[in-house]
Amino acid sequence: MDSLITTAARALSAGAPLAALKWIALRSDPPALALRGIAMAQLGDLTRARELLRSAARGFGPKERVARARCAVAEAEIALVSRDLGRSLQTLNAARAVLEAFGDRRNAAHAGYLEARYLLLIGRLDEAEAVLDSLDVGALPRTSLIGRELVAAGIAIRRIRTAPAKAALDRARGLAEEARIPALAAEVDQAVHAFESPAARCLTRGVGRLLDLEEVERLLSSDALVVDACRNVVRAGTKMVPLATRPVLLTLMRVLGEAWPEGVARETLLKRAFRARHADESHRARLRVEIARLREAIKPLAALNATQQGFVLRPHATAADVAVLAPPVESDHAEVLAVLGDGEAWSSSALALALSVSPRTVQRALEELAHDGRVEAFGRGRACRWIASSVPGFPTSLLLPATGISG
Secondary structure (H helix, E strand, O other): OOHHHHHHHHHHHOOOHHHHHHHHOOOOOHHHHHHHHHHHHHHOOHHHHHHHHHHHHHHHOOOOHHHHHHHHHHHHHHHHHOOOOOOHHHHHHHHHHHHHHOOOHHHHHHHHHHHHHHHHHOOOHHHHHHHHHHOOHHHOOHHHHHHHHHHHHHHHHHOOOHHHHHHHHHHHHHHHHHHOOHHHHHHHHHHHHHHHOOOEEEEEOOEEEEEOHHHHHHHHOOOOEEEEOOOOEEEEOOEEEEOOOOHHHHHHHHHHHHHOOOOEEHHHHHHHHHOOOOOOHHHHHHHHHHHHHHHHHOOOOEEEEEOOOEEEEEEOOOOOOEEEEEOOOOOOOHHHHHHHOOOOOEOHHHHHHHHOOOHHHHHHHHHHHHHOOOEEEEOOHHHOEEEEOOOOOOOOOOOOOOOOOOO
């Protein structure tokens, strides 16, 4: 590696892409093309960066497997940043295997960090944590160490564990101050701001208030019966009843929880659960069926008693209170807005992958949100990307995808 390449690489490691380009901007050999690609990525021109990295990989040839693997890792990182999640994991795994086989510990560890970051994006928290724990931390560059702490914080936030999340963010902030790279410091500040923002709206005895993540954690660890409309579960202590696939039961439970300790009239339940403006006998028959199903589903947590006008929720004696957790900003497509809330541009296919729903479901949601002015699109065809319009104060912590729900 010649001195110009070495100097440019050091400038890129210090977060100075313009300084790096000063040394290699006019060169077209494969190492220079690779570094130019990384520089363009740091400057935000991801399309040009991807083209340069692919040209570099072709220039290295099939025998230079390590160099090609490094280009593949850099391109996979660009795919993660641009939320092009289709084949990023396969590319990373293949490149990481080559780097490990040839003893490139530094880049292999960086590829592992990127894999953990990818798994976090799509809500596979257990796998992300396993990859994170397996990393050779001593081989990670400082910039990747900061990213590793942000991934650890993201996992803890989605599991609603504030102490490890806060500790990871503090470590990331300290590393960012030592690195003195403005872009990394801004990323850490953004993560800290998201952590400190309101995470949910709590409704108890008809009174609503915003909670931060630490307050949510205390509520979920209490004996209260919590109707979690953010994660679509009902829980009390360690007992939990998932209702993600039963939206009518969740709506009924939420209405009953909001009214507790008072009862709810049948007409109100019909309007909220079935959106029936003029209920007829078929709606009433369906309500009786759904109430019976709800009574059976929540039997471990509470009883559901009939009154003269409707129904009332009766938590078991261990539950001292009833609370409803709802998103701070209500929307029929809150999960999509939560994912877009990271400020990045997402493709509809990447959103479908992250939320574990069909692409058509995401497309319908995006069309409705675009009609309401909540999201914007740019590009056409496969290059189309979606971003959230400015939604002040809209937090994401409890709506981000997570494979499991933990209390």
